[in-house]
Amino acid sequence: MNYHRFDCIIVGSGGAGLMAALEASKLAGTAVVSKLYPTRSHTGAAQGGIAAALANLEDDTWENHAYDTIKGGDFLVDQTAAEVLCREAVECIYDLEHMGLPFDRTPDGRISQRRFGGHTKPNPVYDPAAPAGTEAAKPRIPVKRACHSADRTGHMILQTLYQQCIKQGVTFFDEFHMLDLIMVEGECRGIVAIEIATSELHVFHAKSVLLATGGFGRMFKVSSNAFALTGDGPAIAYRHGIPLEDMEFYQFHPTGIYRLGILLSEACRGDGGVMFNGEGERFMEKYAPNLKDLASRDVCSRSIYQEVRAGRGVGGKDYVYLDIRAETINKYKTSPTGEPVDSAWVSKRLPDIIDFARTYLGVDPIHEPMPIQPTAHYAMGGLPTDVHGRVLRDESGAFIAGLYSAGESACVSVHGANRLGTNSLVDLVVFGRRTGREMARFALDRPFQSLPPKPEAYVKAEIEAVLARPRVEPWVKIRDEMQRTMMDECGVFRTADTLTKARDVLVDLQNRYRSTGVQDKGTVFNTGLLEVLELGCLLDLAQATVASALARKESRGAHSREDFPTRDDSQFFRHTFIFKDGEYPGRIGYKDVDVILRQVDGRMEPKYPLEIRKY
Amino acid sequence: MSMRTLTVRIKRYVPERDRAPRWEEFKVEADPHDRVLDVIQKVKWDQDETIGLRRSCAHGVCGSDAMRINGVNRLACKVLIKSLPSDVLTLEPILGLPVIKDLIVDMKPFFDHYKSVLPYLINDDPPPTTERLQSPEERARFDDTTRCILCACCTAACPPFWGDDKYVGPAAIVNAHRFIFDSRDRGAAERLDILNDTEGVWRCRTVFNCTNACPREIKVTQAIQEVKQALLTGEVDTHSIVNIHQET
Known part of the structure; x- marks a missing residue:
């Protein structure tokens, strides 16, 4: 058995994992365990920007950002966490710049910023009495808050953090795939991982373990997510009795490449792009009269579905157009500068988007609109944590000693029922940094706790069982059915009927999953075996998602129940906690949303009062 | 179809x-x-x-x-x-x-070469409380080489690298270039020293295979030529883009 011992083990090498590694390794012995080479992580696919109220191009405050985040999350956001996010975003951006991140620049050499969906500030000329449709009738207007490096901001963040890890001499175990947590007496004491190149098992003994494994968009048929995004961290924790929070809230990004799901950044619309239905109508004017195409993602995705259902998709099909041609931006006066733009400007702002469209659609967006459809993109839910990344044991708020989570695998919750564009990157750096500090501090304060005999025994038996089973049916059939079911029955719109159907299909798929094996019995890069184990994670998370969605009988943010079309604050102004019971989702508990109160005229009143969410 | x-x-x-x-x-x-x-x-x-x-x-x-x-x-x-x-x-x-x-x-030799050129910002001056300033022109100077995704298409297409796996290879030079020509960086001399080694830029025979292989369309050969030029002249211009080697 290969045995390693580090104060801190970080699982996952995306933005959150690397940011935490940079912090933790300053104080404590730290290693990063990742199934991919770090630069392959999906943070690198983030495109448009990372929000922070730097006010480099116009007035802005972190309080504006916090309000937008809370409203964007349809008020399911924990408000203290949202304030931490938006306040610390500013210093984190400067930190990244000091690390060398090549942001685009303003003419005076400062970090350039662009508009993004749902990011606003109060309209200085707002007049409630102004006639509808006029500028003065809008209470809030878009603000340039997203710091960017063309449309490859995530690539720059990932590269910069990895570069700094090299500089700092952080230890990496690349292409090591975590398969289990070592939990003893309710504490986390390490992980078990498989070395992909040899199939050897490794035990990592640790005082603190951070799960920063990213999302699980691969449970859906059309997704912007990498193949690697199978939710290993949350799924394995869930099997150990650790709850998952707000799993019913899954974001569909409105502008995925038709059929492939590859992301076309919201920066397309931030920079003036417009969506059209098959009749050439700018349909977002109907659904979000103030912000139109810059409404938040859940609103835009639902609008596209509604257009398609009404037969107004392009050619009657299930897609609409995203148009970033300079002539369109000028015609609709959506240029972010207020001045007309030309094709050269669009090419400079969105080079990768243009490349994706040319490569995968055979469409040149400088001259033609791009066919798009909503694509499964981001999990608002995940492992419940506090603002220091400590994983919660249950809805009472007690912690699990030694276990942390940050980034998409975690639910702090700063995204609530719907995440704003760019806030995922903010989440990574702000909470990655905080969690790195906290886990190192915790590790320094205590000795290593003993491990049970043969901590790898469970994983070893599981692998042997999969390898020993006959291949009754190809496991890809099970995966394809899961993805189709989740897309059709638990997607942008849901009802009790569709969710019940999904629940039943998933039970059948789990049974079939447990009875089929793999063809490859080898030990060198047996990626077939690992794909099967990843599918097991996705199936568990899909079941948790469906069960949480069935229980939430309201519509809020990304969770749209057609049988309960309105938000119900009297019953559901609270977070869902789901626990696993044996093989299936079990108890569901609820935890109140964290609300900030402030004194107004001698009374305590909510700082962010509930409001009906309109854009 | x-x-x-x-x-x-x-x-x-x-x-x-x-x-x-x-x-x-x-x-x-x-x-x-x-x-x-x-x-x-x-x-x-x-x-x-x-x-x-x-x-x-x-x-x-x-x-x-x-x-x-x-x-x-x-x-x-x-x-x-x-x-x-x-x-x-x-x-x-x-x-x-x-x-x-x-x-x-096995990607390890590739990443070892990458790490050998100090692929990170070197600047020990205390940073300002906000961002370091950089003009759009200075930012544009090294934009092309920021796009590298370390896929190894270039290095693995390079005949000198096939013949000599000690050669740092195009990808490492691209990532050195990204910092050498960044106006905020102070490590150019150190990196240029590394690349002046017998296993550095002079192994390049300007075959252009790297440029043709790059999926990000980085002008790899040009970046290598710019590093060679900096070594020959002893000057690093971080302010303006100069076309040393026109590529077609």
Whole structure:
């Protein structure tokens, strides 16, 4: 058995994992365990920007950002966490710049910023009495808050953090795939991982373990997510009795490449792009009269579905157009500068988007609109944590000693029922940094706790069982059915009927999953075996998602129940906690949303009062 | 466009099974809009699960699936079937790095070269409380080389690297360039010293294979020439783009 011992083990090498590694390794012995080479992580696919109220191009405050985040999350956001996010975003951006991140620049050499969906500030000329449709009738207007490096901001963040890890001499175990947590007496004491190149098992003994494994968009048929995004961290924790929070809230990004799901950044619309239905109508004017195409993602995705259902998709099909041609931006006066733009400007702002469209659609967006459809993109839910990344044991708020989570695998919750564009990157750096500090501090304060005999025994038996089973049916059939079911029955719109159907299909798929094996019995890069184990994670998370969605009988943010079309604050102004019971989702508990109160005229009143969410 | 029946020839090597690499052929129905990656996975999932390859993002930004496709280095997720001239698709691992299994090579030597050029910002001056200022022109100076995704398409296409695996190779030089020409960096002299070594930039024979192989369309050869020029003149201009070597 290969045995390693580090104060801190970080699982996952995306933005959150690397940011935490940079912090933790300053104080404590730290290693990063990742199934991919770090630069392959999906943070690198983030495109448009990372929000922070730097006010480099116009007035802005972190309080504006916090309000937008809370409203964007349809008020399911924990408000203290949202304030931490938006306040610390500013210093984190400067930190990244000091690390060398090549942001685009303003003419005076400062970090350039662009508009993004749902990011606003109060309209200085707002007049409630102004006639509808006029500028003065809008209470809030878009603000340039997203710091960017063309449309490859995530690539720059990932590269910069990895570069700094090299500089700092952080230890990496690349292409090591975590398969289990070592939990003893309710504490986390390490992980078990498989070395992909040899199939050897490794035990990592640790005082603190951070799960920063990213999302699980691969449970859906059309997704912007990498193949690697199978939710290993949350799924394995869930099997150990650790709850998952707000799993019913899954974001569909409105502008995925038709059929492939590859992301076309919201920066397309931030920079003036417009969506059209098959009749050439700018349909977002109907659904979000103030912000139109810059409404938040859940609103835009639902609008596209509604257009398609009404037969107004392009050619009657299930897609609409995203148009970033300079002539369109000028015609609709959506240029972010207020001045007309030309094709050269669009090419400079969105080079990768243009490349994706040319490569995968055979469409040149400088001259033609791009066919798009909503694509499964981001999990608002995940492992419940506090603002220091400590994983919660249950809805009472007690912690699990030694276990942390940050980034998409975690639910702090700063995204609530719907995440704003760019806030995922903010989440990574702000909470990655905080969690790195906290886990190192915790590790320094205590000795290593003993491990049970043969901590790898469970994983070893599981692998042997999969390898020993006959291949009754190809496991890809099970995966394809899961993805189709989740897309059709638990997607942008849901009802009790569709969710019940999904629940039943998933039970059948789990049974079939447990009875089929793999063809490859080898030990060198047996990626077939690992794909099967990843599918097991996705199936568990899909079941948790469906069960949480069935229980939430309201519509809020990304969770749209057609049988309960309105938000119900009297019953559901609270977070869902789901626990696993044996093989299936079990108890569901609820935890109140964290609300900030402030004194107004001698009374305590909510700082962010509930409001009906309109854009 | 209708489906095409492809003959997929894969250079197989499974160390537990094969004493030497061998060719294996598979027949597969492919949609012209499919990526080469889709076709390989279809073969893997439906016909032979033992085929080894790396992949993750599937749209050309993570750099996992570099391989030789019909004799040239490409990312399998960035080549569409409709672009193939014939119905025979030949797949091999990239050259110059040890093969572990099938299309998977050992990336460690590649990343070691990358790390050897100090690929991080060096500037020990205390930073200001906000951002360091940099003009749009200074930022544009090194924009091209910030796009590298470390896929190894360039280095594994470089004849001098095939002949000498101690040569740092194009990708490492690209990443050195990214910092040498960043106005905020103070480590240019140190990096140039490393690249002035016998295994540094002078191994480059200006073959342009690297530039042709880059899936991000980085002007790799030009970046290498700019580093050579800086070594020859002893000057690093971080303010303006100069075309030393016009590429076609």
